[in-house]
Amino acid sequence: xxxxxxxxxxxxxxxxxxxxxxxxxxxxxxxxxxxxxxxxxxxxxxxxxxxxxxxxxxxxxxxxxxxxxxxxxxxxxxxxxxxxxxxxxxxxxxxxxxxxxxxxxxxxxxxxxxxxxxxxxxxxxxxxxxxxxxxxxxxxxxxxxxxxxxxxxxxxxxxxxxxxxxxxxxxxxxxxxxxxxxxxxxxxxxxxxxxxxxxxxxxxxxxxxxxxxxxxxxxxxxxxxxxxxxxxxxxxxxxxxxxxxxxxxxxxxxxxxxxxxxxxxxxx
Amino acid sequence: xxxxxxxxxxxxxxxxxxxxxxxxxxxxxxxxxxxxxxxxxxxxxxxxxxxxxxxxxxxxxxxxxxxxxxxxxxxxxxxxxxxxxxxxxxxxxxxxxxxxxxxxxxxxxxxxxxxxxxxxxxxxxxxxxxxxxxxxxxxxxxxxxxxxxxxxxxxxxxxxxxxxxxxxxxxxxxxxxxxxxxxxxxxxxxxxxxxxxxxxxxxxxxxxxxxxxxxxxxxxxxxxxxxxxxxxxxxxxxxxxxxxxxxxxxxxxxxxxxxxxxxxxxxxxxxxxxxxxxxxxxxxxxxxxxxxxxxxxxxxxxxxxxxxxxxxxxxxxxxxxxxxxxxxxxxxxxxxxxxxxxxxxxxxxxxxxxxxxxxxxxxxxxxxxxxxxxxxxxxxxxxxxxxxxxxxxxxxxxxxxxxxxxxxxxxxxxxxxxxxxxxxxxxxxxxxxxxxxxxxxxxxxxxxxxxxxxxxxxxxxxxxxxxxxxxxxxxxxxxxxxxxxxxxxxxxxxxxxxxxxxxxxxxxxxxxxxxxxxxxxxxxxxxxxxxxxxxxxxxxxxxxxxxxxxxxxxxxxxxxxxxxxxxxxxxxxxxxxxxxxxxxxxxxxxxxxxxxxxxxxxxxxxxxxxxxxxxxxxxxxxxxxxxxxxxxxxxxxxxxxxxxxxxxxxxxxxxxxxxxxxxxxxxxxxxxxxxxxxxxxxxxxxxxxxxxxxxxxxxxxxxxxxxxxxxxxxxxxxxx
Ligand SMILES: Nc1ncnc2c1ncn2[C@@H]1O[C@H](COP(=O)(O)OP(=O)(O)OP(=O)(O)O)[C@@H](O)[C@H]1O
Ligand SMILES: [Mg+2]
Numbered sequence: 001x002x003x004x005x006x007x008x009x010x011x012x013x014x015x016x017x018x019x020x021x022x023x024x025x026x027x028x029x030x031x032x033x034x035x036x037x038x039x040x041x042x043x044x045x046x047x048x049x050x051x052x053x054x055x056x057x058x059x060x061x062x063x064x065x066x067x068x069x070x071x072x073x074x075x076x077x078x079x080x081x082x083x084x085x086x087x088x089x090x091x092x093x094x095x096x097x098x099x100x101x102x103x104x105x106x107x108x109x110x111x112x113x114x115x116x117x118x119x120x121x122x123x124x125x126x127x128x129x130x131x132x133x134x135x136x137x138x139x140x141x142x143x144x145x146x147x148x149x150x151x152x153x154x155x156x157x158x159x160x161x162x163x164x165x166x167x168x169x170x171x172x173x174x175x176x177x178x179x180x181x182x183x184x185x186x187x188x189x190x191x192x193x194x195x196x197x198x199x200x201x202x203x204x205x206x207x208x209x210x211x212x213x214x215x216x217x218x219x220x221x222x223x224x225x226x227x228x229x230x231x232x233x234x235x236x237x238x239x240x241x242x243x244x245x246x247x248x249x250x251x252x253x254x255x256x257x258x259x260x261x262x263x264x265x266x267x268x
Numbered sequence: 269x270x271x272x273x274x275x276x277x278x279x280x281x282x283x284x285x286x287x288x289x290x291x292x293x294x295x296x297x298x299x300x301x302x303x304x305x306x307x308x309x310x311x312x313x314x315x316x317x318x319x320x321x322x323x324x325x326x327x328x329x330x331x332x333x334x335x336x337x338x339x340x341x342x343x344x345x346x347x348x349x350x351x352x353x354x355x356x357x358x359x360x361x362x363x364x365x366x367x368x369x370x371x372x373x374x375x376x377x378x379x380x381x382x383x384x385x386x387x388x389x390x391x392x393x394x395x396x397x398x399x400x401x402x403x404x405x406x407x408x409x410x411x412x413x414x415x416x417x418x419x420x421x422x423x424x425x426x427x428x429x430x431x432x433x434x435x436x437x438x439x440x441x442x443x444x445x446x447x448x449x450x451x452x453x454x455x456x457x458x459x460x461x462x463x464x465x466x467x468x469x470x471x472x473x474x475x476x477x478x479x480x481x482x483x484x485x486x487x488x489x490x491x492x493x494x495x496x497x498x499x500x501x502x503x504x505x506x507x508x509x510x511x512x513x514x515x516x517x518x519x520x521x522x523x524x525x526x527x528x529x530x531x532x533x534x535x536x537x538x539x540x541x542x543x544x545x546x547x548x549x550x551x552x553x554x555x556x557x558x559x560x561x562x563x564x565x566x567x568x569x570x571x572x573x574x575x576x577x578x579x580x581x582x583x584x585x586x587x588x589x590x591x592x593x594x595x596x597x598x599x600x601x602x603x604x605x606x607x608x609x610x611x612x613x614x615x616x617x618x619x620x621x622x623x624x625x626x627x628x629x630x631x632x633x634x635x636x637x638x639x640x641x642x643x644x645x646x647x648x649x650x651x652x653x654x655x656x657x658x659x660x661x662x663x664x665x666x667x668x669x670x671x672x673x674x675x676x677x678x679x680x681x682x683x684x685x686x687x688x689x690x691x692x693x694x695x696x697x698x699x700x701x702x703x704x705x706x707x708x709x710x711x712x713x714x715x716x717x718x719x720x721x722x723x724x725x726x727x728x729x730x731x732x733x734x735x736x737x738x739x740x741x742x743x744x745x746x747x748x749x750x751x752x753x754x755x756x757x758x759x760x761x762x763x764x765x766x767x768x769x770x771x772x773x774x775x776x777x778x779x780x781x782x783x784x785x786x787x788x789x790x791x792x793x794x795x796x797x798x799x800x801x802x803x804x805x806x807x808x809x810x811x812x813x814x815x816x817x818x819x820x821x822x823x824x825x826x827x828x829x830x831x832x833x834x835x836x837x838x839x840x841x842x843x844x845x846x847x848x849x850x851x852x853x854x855x856x857x858x859x860x861x862x863x864x865x866x867x868x869x870x871x872x873x874x875x876x877x878x879x880x881x882x883x884x885x886x887x888x889x890x891x892x893x894x895x896x897x898x899x900x901x902x903x904x905x906x907x908x909x910x911x912x913x914x915x916x917x918x919x920x921x922x923x924x925x926x927x928x929x930x931x932x933x934x935x936x937x938x939x940x941x942x943x944x945x946x947x948x949x950x951x952x953x954x955x956x957x958x959x960x961x962x963x964x965x966x967x968x969x970x971x972x973x974x975x976x977x978x979x980x981x982x983x984x985x986x987x988x
Binding site for chain 1: 582587589590591594598681683684822
């Protein structure tokens with residue numbers, strides 16, 4: 001189980017908070033989708049989990065391990081895919097995957113089986129011996145994904161993993177994630193593609209200006225809103241208003257009230 | 269025109285970070301001490317440089333007036349400025365025209381290529397003014413004031429000054445646009461940088477060998493006399509003939525009347541022509557050179573696409589091996605890193621080799637190697653060479669910086685930072701060993717005793733441990749991760765400076781220690797073992813320091829360029845809104861140590877270099893009742909074997925030391941005498957040669973003839 005308790009992160013020493021007192025629990029075997037407008041703080045949150053950004057406040061605990069107190073133990077069980085596949089582009093795909101497999105200590109047999117399978121799934125077998133520099137954007141994304149999957153970590157942290165993938169790869173990728181979770185693994189990923197999130201995720205969280213404004217299964221969200229809507233409508237409603245809200249009232253409600261007030265002021 | 273100005277404005281903002289500075293210092297009023305400190309530093313350094321330059325110009329002017337060549341300083345200023353613009357313009361133009369990332373944005377926009385090109389050229393011109401104006405303004409003012417120039421001079425000179433960079437830039441631009449048009453180089457920034465580096469390296473070697481040539485000959489007086497006999501400002505045209513436009517510009521200012529007009533016309537014409545040429549060439553070729561496929565050559569290993577071959581390629585390795593191999597691949601696959609490292613690794617041994625086999629130094633070395641002392645110093649010297657080589661190549665001191673934007677990978681992999689640093693250390697040691705072995709292979713046939721080479725190699729690897737660990741520790745403290753061009757990570761990394769300063773201090777102490785041991789009559793094997801043990805202990809200490817600092821790696825932010833890319837110093841939070849940064853000495857050191865140490869190193873270096881210069885001016889020879897004293901040397905008369913008086917210092921070669929103007933200080937091969945120490949404040953003055961049992965010294969005191977008599981009398985009296 002991944003627990004974020006009161007996580008906050010500021011890039012300007014506390015003037016504004018990219019992530020603001022975030023509390024989240026993600027259960028083992030769960031696929032959790034992290035949604036939010038641009039600049040909401042998704043990437044920042046993911047980076048604090050994988051050890052790239054020390055949070056200014058709060059703790060992040062994975063299966064009882066505080067990821068900032070025992071980084072190595074945690075890292076052995078976590079894989080990360082960044083939002084732009086910025087990897088050693090002067091290595092070949094195979095060299096990069098080998099490096100990752102080496103540092104995660106993947107044994108020879110598993111390494112071979114997984115690699116063959118992943119290369120086949122993502123149709124990268126032919127390109128793997130080439131320099132990553134010569135890859136297209138999507139191919140880079142794929143090799144970075146393969147590298148993230150090859151250690152078969154307990155927790156996969158993926159920042160917009162499907163942007164840039166072709167439909168076939170997206171389809172196979174979704175199957176991979178399901179499989180990963182069936183085997184007890186956890187997936188925490190951010191995305192902007194709502195219908196993927198809707199169909200793939202066990203639960204979703206929506207973040208706006210660093211604060212979690214909604215979190216739960218699709219069912220729960222719908223029930224809260226008392227409407228049988230799609231995630232897209234939900235998302236649009238939730239993230240629409242500009243008003244600041246407390247955690248008990250949702251953004252959209254506050255927004256509506258704000259607009260009504262304005263209207264009534266204008267009427268007068 | 270409007271688009272042109274808008275573009276130029278954007279370029280300027282981007283190039284000089286104006287918006288960022290405005291946002292930070294004016295709008296948010298943050299860290300205001302930074303611009304003030306920078307300004308103060310700028311004024312201080314600028315003042316020093318300017319007074320130095322002014323003094324130089326002043327004396328040059330006085331000399332040139334005596335020689336009836338008053339316009340000389342103006343021409344020199346112009347020539348210098350245009351040459352610098354030509355050389356640096358090449359680099360600058362290539363990077364701004366072809367390798368800047370904004371082209372991908374600009375090219376698809378509906379803006380005529382000439383406007384883009386023109387705005388880029390404008391950016392380069394404005395940047396070049398930053399060097400042209402400080403170089404040319406002082407000579408123009410000095411000449412104008414001293415020669416009491418007329419109104420026309422004062423009106424024309426700023427215009428000519430501002431036009432100066434256009435011509436060399438036009439020429440360089442034409443060359444580059446054509447080059448890019450007809451080669452595929454525009455898509456190979458790395459290749460171009462390597463070529464430029466080679467050219468620069470060639471220039472450096474050429475300049476140093478030319479200066480070495482003049483060092484040994486000096487300027488032949490007849491030639492100078494012939495140059496000067498040609499009437500007023502004749503020297504000017506001879507010097508200026510190498511690059512006539514600078515001459516025309518200068519003559520337009522310093523010649524009277526009609527001649528000036530003609531020169532001015534020529535100057536304007538040639539400038540306009542070069543710009544028109546660039547315009548023409550660019551219209552037809554700029555985009556063709558720029559566009560086209562930016563193909564990256566695929567690494568050919570197609571055979572590896574079958575499962576069996578793949579299995580071999582990805583067989584498991586121990587973590588340390590994987591990390592060391594990553595270090596190697598990241599250096600060798602990046603042409604800039606590879607070249608920078610190779611230059612420093614291969615070239616010193618190569619130069620050593622050339623120096624040794626050319627001339628008579630081979631025989632000298634053989635003689636030297638036969639001395640019993642050489643066993644010790646040869647071994648220690650070779651060990652030092654082996655150890656310092658990878659440091660000079662900036663391999664350990666930029667080990668983390670080189671990872672740059674990809675440093676996030678090191679942060680997420682489940683490998684302890686200590687182990688990652690250890691891998692970098694091991695990598696450095698492997699390089700030291702391999703290059704050391706290579707040097708041994710070269711030096712043994714030249715006279716380095718095999719035993720000294722063997723022991724030296726092992727000792728050198730031991731020496732390398734603390735040096736490399738210390739360098740890596742410095743880079744752990746202050747890695748430079750947010751670079752764009754690889755040169756910034758390696759050559760332009762100030763960590764190199766800090767490390768070199770630390771190591772220079774250490775080396776000084778240890779050499780002193782070795783000398784002391786030798787003086788106290790220790791056996792060679794004892795001295796070598798002692799050195800080995802000292803370095804082993806230092807190595808353990810340095811590794812401990814490196815290990816202590818390792819967790820800092822988790823605090824770096826390597827992604828994204830901008831404020832987020834800065835280091836987050838360990839911040840402590842109090843409850844409530846804002847973050848509190850806990851200030852401690854450590855935090856201060858962590859934040860500002862790099863700047864402070866770099867500054868101290870530069871100041872130290874300046875003092876070190878300036879010291880020789882000052883010594884040249886203030887060199888004093890002290891003649892005591894029974895000794896001569898100069899610099900750090902004291903020679904009691906009783907040690908003198910022979911004294912000779914010469915009319916001047918004989919021609920010198922194979923310098924190991926300093927020569928500025930006529931000042932010579934160091935060890936030289938003196939024609940007709942041999943190799944010895946020269947401490948001459950002016951090599952054209954009458955010189956004394958003092959022979960002792962250990963060697964000879966050449967000095968140039970005032971009234972050398974009287975001193976000679978004095979010493980002769982005293983030594984004779986002593987002999988009786
Ligand atoms: N390196 C940085 N330096 C300064 N501020 C940053 C940095 N990275 C992010 N921010 C700020 O932090 C906030 C959150 O950014 P973050 O990248 O987490 O958003 P995101 O939800 O991932 O957005 P997107 O959907 O566009 O990827 C933004 O307001 C952004 O301006
Ligand atoms: Mg993001």
